[in-house]
Amino acid sequence: MPSADEPFALIIFGASGDLTRRKLMPALWSLYAARTLPEPFAIVATARTEMSGEEFRRRMRETVGEFARLQPPSEGVWERFAAALRYVPGDPADAGLYARLARTLETLERARAGPPNRLFYCATPPSLYDDIIAHLGASGLAAPRPGGVTRIVVEKPFGRDDASARALDRQLAATFHEEQVYRIDHYLGKETVQNILVFRFANGIFEPVWNRNHVAEVQITVAESLGVETRGAYYEEAGALRDMMQNHLLQLLCLIAMEPPVSFDAGPVRDEKNKVMHALRPIDAARVEEVALRGQYGPGFAEARPVVGYRDEKGVAPGSRTETYAALRLLVDNWRWAGVPFYLRTGKRLAKRASEIAIRFHRTPHMIFRRSPGGVEANSLVIRIQPDEGIALTVAAKTPGPDLRLGPVRLDFRYGEVFGGEPPEAYERLLLDAIHGDPTLYARADWVEKAWQLLQPVLDAWSEAPGAPLCAYEAGSWGPAEADRFIARDGGSWRKP
Ligand SMILES: NC(=O)c1ccc[n+]([C@@H]2O[C@H](COP(=O)([O-])OP(=O)(O)OC[C@H]3O[C@@H](n4cnc5c(N)ncnc54)[C@H](OP(=O)(O)O)[C@@H]3O)[C@@H](O)[C@H]2O)c1
Structure with a gap:
């Protein structure tokens, strides 16, 4: 299991959505504020909505103010956290997005003592999981890299019946090993x-x-x-x-x-x-x-x-x-x-x-x-x-x-x-576990x-x-x-x- 101070990058798909706003970003900030988030880290957010990195950081500041358990003690502390946030607009069904994500990650990793662990997070409607998983495979982003571990968190629902759950598992298994896959049940x-x-x-x-x-x-x-x-x-x-x-x-x-x-x-x-x-x-x-x-x-x-x-x-x-x-x-x-x-x-x-x-x-x-x-x-x-x-x-x-x-x-x-x-x-604990590579509380x-x-x-x-x-x-x-x-x-x- 990687140690707590290994660098990591979190890549969130669906970052303009409700889950990122109400749960993921408030949890990441609270972990940072409680000094439990491993450093250095980078958070690369992506969704189709066009906005600048600055606009994304402004929205995340607002959402943290509204939903986070811990509040920034000063704007200076928030700015240090926000410096690690990047926004890459794009459609998850478009292969070009993954090339842009790869470039952003490489730049960040060079600047931040890479090669870090990478954690992909599917926070989109489940109908997009197929596309995301397939493109992560085809672009090479899912491939094991020397010195770094790659994992993927999949949000519920995992399928809508027996057959579709199996199909999703087959899709995941074609690109990832089971130990790389984290199926989150926030309960x-x-x-x-x-x-x-x-x-x-x-x-x-x-x-x-x-x-x-x-x-x-x-x-x-x-x-x-x-x-x-x-x-x-x-x-x-x-x-x-x-x-x-x-x-x-x-x-x-x-x-x-x-x-x-x-x-x-x-x-x-x-x-x-x-x-x-x-x-x-x-x-x-x-x-x-x-x-x-x-x-x-x-x-x-x-x-x-x-x-x-x-x-x-x-x-x-x-x-x-x-x-x-x-x-x-x-x-x-x-x-x-x-x-x-x-x-x-x-x-x-x-x-x-x-x-x-x-x-x-x-x-x-x-x-x-x-x-x-x-x-x-x-x-x-x-x-x-x-x-x-x-x-x-x-x-x-x-x-x-x-x-x-x-x-x-x-x-x-x-x-x-x-x-x-x-x-x-719950998201604080589960995100930290996925970053550290502990799947005990995942399905x-x-x-x-x-x-x-x-x-x-x-x-x-x-x-x-x-x-x-x-x-x-x-x-x-x-x-x-x-x-x-x-x-x-x-x-x-x-x-x-
Ligand atoms: N919200 C919750 O409290 C909650 C709780 C438990 C589990 N979940 C699960 O977490 C996942 C995300 O939930 P959410 O409520 O955040 O979903 P959401 O707000 O409906 O969608 C997240 C983002 O996905 C992008 N998206 C939506 N439809 C798309 C499409 N057809 N093509 C490309 N991008 C599309 C949108 O961004 P752009 O339009 O900018 O691309 C949207 O902001 C879902 O699987 C959900 O079941 C959510």
Whole structure:
């Protein structure tokens, strides 16, 4: 692995876009401001929009002011960072762009103690990945160079089904070795998500109860209160299953369900996650309705103001059948988890923004406090990913008074309270890992393919059967009423985060 002070160049495709503006540049600046970005570095940005380098730097200063976790302490410090930014306008489908990029890189590398590592970043719509990868190959920019490592970061979505994911992998494999390819799932860079592994494998007391003997069910929720905002056209092609379930929620499931890896290194960690994917019970195409449910939001309220339904959003077809809510019931067929249901749900325009994993344990085998009115809740452990990041364990306690009454209390750890300040953004950690060559928190090709394979029967059922149910729910609610019946079949109910 290259050391932290090796020079590097980052080349961003799609640099006039939303991701660069809201995530990449603010993250790069914050890394620089925190003195964690290896130096010397150069950032070469490219997109079709015509603008000068000066104009690009001005825009990036603005975006850092708006979105970065850390702010420039003075314009002088910003200028030192900005001196490393270059903008090369051009169409990613045009071979001429790559010759210009190569010249810019060579000039920078000569001036900055080259030959550095190069990291290409595809921050364009995925329809352009083919062109970018092919031109990087044909221009020689992807080729290994003496003294420097070349890598490529690919943004999600990695394909839109099993077949297209394989096609993208073939395209990548024709130009890059798998160890050069970094498939980013920004959920894996979140502090609380990384903490799942620390919580499980750096504490001795949880692992003995982390199995079917003690765990009754697992619920994974990624709820958004926002609608599709300006991304209606994109969302029409994606839907909740592709946009969230295939990547973020399945990754979370793997972190909860995986066996202890032999070390916290990319190979062992990703191998264990893959084993979970192999253990997930395949979905029977004839019985999709038993394990998957979809919904779409209608008009309602968000933060007390009226909002339109999905079909009235900009860029959405009036008769759209794209799901904005999806729920799955999955089983992990191995010794640890046999028979434990994993419920996954995600949706837009839900009652609140909340991502969490809730592990409900079995009740005590025998209850001696029978006279306590209302009974006693089973213990539960809730890992809050956002907002209010933290971990809470619910236990029964005696409530004050002469009677022996029991009630649930929460032993609650809150990141903000304990560590203070803003945790680093997921993109900061992930960019740094890609620069250093550590793919532990990135998705591997075989994992991605397995995830598409698992969901393909659901994708088929929802796209091919015109009558496949699409349950309506009111914006600002917790999803369709059918979702409550879906989980009630097993005797359970959804947690309210
Ligand atoms: N935005 C997010 O929050 C977010 C989150 C997770 C993942 N992603 C993924 O990150 C990638 C980039 O997202 P984004 O929201 O930044 O995308 P975007 O704003 O739609 O596009 C990025 C840039 O790509 C260029 N582009 C668009 N269509 C093009 C075309 N037909 N030919 C050539 N260039 C074209 C545009 O620049 P020019 O017009 O100047 O060429 C645009 O500014 C996508 O794969 C997305 O799925 C985004």
